Amino acid sequence: MFIVNLSYIKPLDTVDRHLPEHKEFLREQYAKGVFIVSGRKVPRTGGVILARGKSRKELLAILEADPFFRDGIADYEVTQFTPSLVAEGLDPLRE
Numbered sequence: 001m002f003i004v005n006l007s008y009i010k011p012l013d014t015v016d017r018h019l020p021e022h023k024e025f026l027r028e029q030y031a032k033g034v035f036i037v038s039g040r041k042v043p044r045t046g047g048v049i050l051a052r053g054k055s056r057k058e059l060l061a062i063l064e065a066d067p068f069f070r071d072g073i074a075d076y077e078v079t080q081f082t083p084s085l086v087a088e089g090l091d092p093l094r095e
Contacts, residue, residue, distance in 0.1 A: 001036075001083055001093070002059055004049040006074040012044065014073060021067040034062060036093070046074055056080055 008015055029035040029051075038049040053059035059078060068074040086093050 001081055002049075002051045002053055002056070003079045003081065004051055004059075004063065005046065005077040005079070006048070006068060007046040007077070008044075008074050010073045015068075018067045018071060018073050022073075025066045029062065034059075 026035060026038055026049075034051055034053065036050045036052060038047060040047050051059055053062070056078060063069050063076055063078070069076060083093050
């Protein structure tokens with residue numbers, strides 16, 4: 001499992017222009033079962049994505065298709081971890 005930490009490097013008006021295409025990218029990855037949860041940081045300086053992936057290399061290839069990545073809107077930090085404890089009802093997330 002992976003935590004993807006996005007930090008905007010462009011002004012919010014630029015972020016907002018790319019947001020519809022970014023959201024479409026997110027929807028596609030949810031439909032494929034890659035992304036589990038995502039959302040904006042507070043304050044609005046970027047976002048966070050919780051993702052599944054077979055490998056870091058595979059996830060990085062997927063992220064390269066994100067318009068925020070492709071168009072240099074945000075920097076990406078990817079952290080891989082192995083869930084060992086999960087809240088009740090989230091057992092499928094345990095690896």
